[in-house]
Amino acid sequence: MNKKVTQIISLMAVFGCITIATTSCGKKDPNSPGVEFMPDMYRSPSLETNMAYVSIQNGKETGDTLQANRMPVKGTIPRGFMPYPYANDTAGYANAGRYLHNPFQKNEANLAEGEALYGKYCVHCHGAGGEADGLVAAKLSGPPPSYKGPVLMALPEGKMFHSIYFGKGIMGSHASLINKAEIWKVILYIQKLQYPNGKEVAAPVADSAAVAGVKVEVKK
Amino acid sequence: MDTIYTKPKKHFLAIFSLLFLSFFLSINLVSAQDGEKIFKQNCAVCHSMGSNKVTGPGLKGLMARVPGEEWLLKWIKNNDALIKSGDAYAVIISAFDASAMTTFTNLSDDEIKSVITYIKDYKEPVAATPTGTTGGGAVAEEKGVNPLTLLIGVIAFLIIIVGVLRGVRHSLKNLQNEKLGIPEEESVGPWSEFKIWVSTHKRTTAVAILFIVGGLLSAGWYSLKDIGIYADPAQHREYQPGQPIAFSHKIHAGENAINCQYCHSGVERSKTAGIPSVNVCMNCHKGISKGKLPGGTEEIAKIYDAAGWDPEKGEYNKPSKPIQWVKVHNLQDFVFFSHQQHVKVGKQECVTCHGDLKEMTTAKQVQPLSMAWCIDCHRKTEVPGMKDNPYYESLHKKLAEKFKNLPRDQRKYTVDKMGGIECGKCHY
Numbered sequence: 001m002n003k004k005v006t007q008i009i010s011l012m013a014v015f016g017c018i019t020i021a022t023t024s025c026g027k028k029d030p031n032s033p034g035v036e037f038m039p040d041m042y043r044s045p046s047l048e049t050n051m052a053y054v055s056i057q058n059g060k061e062t063g064d065t066l067q068a069n070r071m072p073v074k075g076t077i078p079r080g081f082m083p084y085p086y087a088n089d090t091a092g093y094a095n096a097g098r099y100l101h102n103p104f105q106k107n108e109a110n111l112a113e114g115e116a117l118y119g120k121y122c123v124h125c126h127g128a129g130g131e132a133d134g135l136v137a138a139k140l141s142g143p144p145p146s147y148k149g150p151v152l153m154a155l156p157e158g159k160m161f162h163s164i165y166f167g168k169g170i171m172g173s174h175a176s177l178i179n180k181a182e183i184w185k186v187i188l189y190i191q192k193l194q195y196p197n198g199k200e201v202a203a204p205v206a207d208s209a210a211v212a213g214v215k216v217e218v219k220k
Numbered sequence: 221m222d223t224i225y226t227k228p229k230k231h232f233l234a235i236f237s238l239l240f241l242s243f244f245l246s247i248n249l250v251s252a253q254d255g256e257k258i259f260k261q262n263c264a265v266c267h268s269m270g271s272n273k274v275t276g277p278g279l280k281g282l283m284a285r286v287p288g289e290e291w292l293l294k295w296i297k298n299n300d301a302l303i304k305s306g307d308a309y310a311v312i313i314s315a316f317d318a319s320a321m322t323t324f325t326n327l328s329d330d331e332i333k334s335v336i337t338y339i340k341d342y343k344e345p346v347a348a349t350p351t352g353t354t355g356g357g358a359v360a361e362e363k364g365v366n367p368l369t370l371l372i373g374v375i376a377f378l379i380i381i382v383g384v385l386r387g388v389r390h391s392l393k394n395l396q397n398e399k400l401g402i403p404e405e406e407s408v409g410p411w412s413e414f415k416i417w418v419s420t421h422k423r424t425t426a427v428a429i430l431f432i433v434g435g436l437l438s439a440g441w442y443s444l445k446d447i448g449i450y451a452d453p454a455q456h457r458e459y460q461p462g463q464p465i466a467f468s469h470k471i472h473a474g475e476n477a478i479n480c481q482y483c484h485s486g487v488e489r490s491k492t493a494g495i496p497s498v499n500v501c502m503n504c505h506k507g508i509s510k511g512k513l514p515g516g517t518e519e520i521a522k523i524y525d526a527a528g529w530d531p532e533k534g535e536y537n538k539p540s541k542p543i544q545w546v547k548v549h550n551l552q553d554f555v556f557f558s559h560q561q562h563v564k565v566g567k568q569e570c571v572t573c574h575g576d577l578k579e580m581t582t583a584k585q586v587q588p589l590s591m592a593w594c595i596d597c598h599r600k601t602e603v604p605g606m607k608d609n610p611y612y613e614s615l616h617k618k619l620a621e622k623f624k625n626l627p628r629d630q631r632k633y634t635v636d637k638m639g640g641i642e643c644g645k646c647h648y
Contacts, residue, residue: 007424014428030460030584033550044553049492051547065544069495090320120479125504135476140507141274142264150326169266169275172503177485 082180088166093159100158104184106191114189117182121174122190130193144171147194160187255338258331262324265507269342273534274507276321279339289336296332298323386410460584461546465522467582471512474578480570488564491557495545498527548583549574555591556646566635567604572597594646598635606633 036042047053047068055064086092086100104110125140127133130147137143145152164183167173178186192198266275286292287309294302295310299321302310314320324332394404408416418425472478481487486494501523509524509531511517524531528538551557562568570577575586587593606612615638623631639645 007421011424011428011431014431030458031462033459033461041553042550046553048553050495050545052544069542120481121485124476124478124482136478136504136508139476140265140504141268142260142262142266144265145262151322167503170507172499172506174503176497176499177482 093162096162097156097159102157102184106188110185110188114185117186118189157187255334259335259338272532293332458584460582466519469577469580487559493559502527548585595641598640602632602634
């Protein structure tokens with residue numbers, strides 16, 4: 001009787017060991033996407049965005065990989081593209097401040113869109129109220145200037161556009177993230193933050209460079 | 221006060237003027253702490269205290285360079301006016317860099333002086349704890365013990381123990397036999413002993429073999445399920461490939477609360493959400509060169525390397541090179557999927573398909589991306605704004621007609637009701 005009990009226990013132990021052994025390899029290598037039974041069109045013969053392809057030279061696969069994402073041919077412009085007339089230098093910055101104006105009306109729809117865009121592209125540095133208290137700003141060596149400071153309060157909209165388009169100081173260019181129309185809508189919202197009571201935005205001052213000779217980064 | 225103003229009628233004026241003076245002084249009396257504060261708010265964004273250039277030159281050894289404190293005061297207050305006045309040194313340094321410095325006409329002389337004092341007295345903080353530089357630079361991952369190796373180890377250990385005990389028992393028995401005068405027992409090998417045991421325990425052996433064969437068969441059956449490229453969190457199948465730069469979604473999207481769309485800005489305008497180009501990284505990392513976690517600084521240096529950015533000189537002076545990120549979510553070529561459609565119109569959150577990236581370091585595939593999964597969601601999800609969107613007007617009327625006789629809880633304008641599970645919608 002006792003012998004039988006030990007036998008049953010030992011059998012159960014053996015079976016338990018086997019079960020553990022077969023199920024314990026469940027955690028797969030995170031670098032492997034899985035086993036492919038046969039080519040299942042995961043790798044498209046036509047070039048897909050954000051994929052790397054094996055470079056084929058003289059009919060042979062080489063070790064190099066090619067990114068499908070390429071730089072456009074030199075001189076390529078998107079449909080409906082309008083060149084930006086002001087150069088990325090001090091003179092261009094001053095001229096943008098003088099001659100560039102917002103083509104968009106300050107209405108509810110545009111402000112709402114501006115607010116949504118501000119929440120996606122600006123808020124982490126410039127802060128929800130534009131006071132440079134964003135979470136990322138705290139990690140920079142110094143915060144960006146507050147929208148409500150004397151320099152930016154007097155900043156003409158053309159200069160705002162120029163700064164977002166080309167970047168300024170340690171802020172990089174945001175032209176690759178939002179298009180021109182969106183930049184203007186963001187500016188509408190920024191002006192609303194600066195003047196919540198809808199005060200008319202100060203007209204561009206004659207010698208704007210002297211008022212706000214803010215630094216412009218120039219690529220050499 | 222009486223000692224100053226003897227005339228009693230001037231007492232009031234004296235007290236008033238003293239109060240006024242003290243008030244005036246209290247707002248104008250700027251200490252060194254204020255200098256630090258003003259510096260951090262106005263200057264630190266462009267100037268570092270070291271010798272490296274950020275946007276403006278580093279301020280190390282500044283006092284030795286400039287003609288004097290008076291000059292520096294004028295320069296900080298209004299560098300534009302100083303250059304225009306024809307000051308020799310101002311003209312030299314304005315020609316040195318094409319970008320102009322902000323004028324600080326809003327700061328008082330005392331405030332600027334406090335900043336200058338702060339710069340003069342600044343001492344580099346002693347590096348108390350050198351940041352741990354792990355060789356590879358990658359964030360160290362915790363490695364758990366594989367249960368299989370553990371099991372094999374335990375079994376091997378047991379076998380060794382059994383072998384040793386057998387040997388001990390054999391020699392003890394021989395010792396006893398020697399005492400009793402019985403001839404020495406022949407040593408039987410473990411294999412022949414096992415064969416003897418099997419021949420005497422036939423029924424147990426048969427049952428054990430049944431269990432072993434059954435276990436192997438079931439293991440084989442389950443392993444068949446592993447064929448095919450899809451993720452299944454229930455089966456611990458999560459594709460989480462390593463990336464060329466140890467980018468942490470947890471730090472960027474979680475701690476810093478950067479919107480997903482800041483980097484994946486194509487999600488509302490394109491089929492693909494897009495992998496950010498390196499200039500997007502540089503929008504913040506031009507100013508943030510030190511990582512929080514050990515090895516983070518080395519990872520950020522990889523961005524600089526890809527962008528061709530020289531953090532010492534503060535300019536792009538090296539050739540840039542692409543970062544070959546590994547794509548995590550793969551769909552077959554015969555499936556059409558558009559992010560724009562799902563996010564812009566369908567108002568789906570990123571988290572629905574990609575999981576909570578605010579908690580992930582490296583992105584991983586958490587949904588199977590199988591057709592069953594797609595269809596399931598299309599059957600459950602109602603199209604937002606269906607009633608207000610003019611695009612769906614005629615369809616909405618037709619569906620309203622169709623739903624007339626259905627109970628209220630079944631009148632749902634889900635995706636499948638408007639052709640969201642038609643083959644041609646995704647396969648064409």
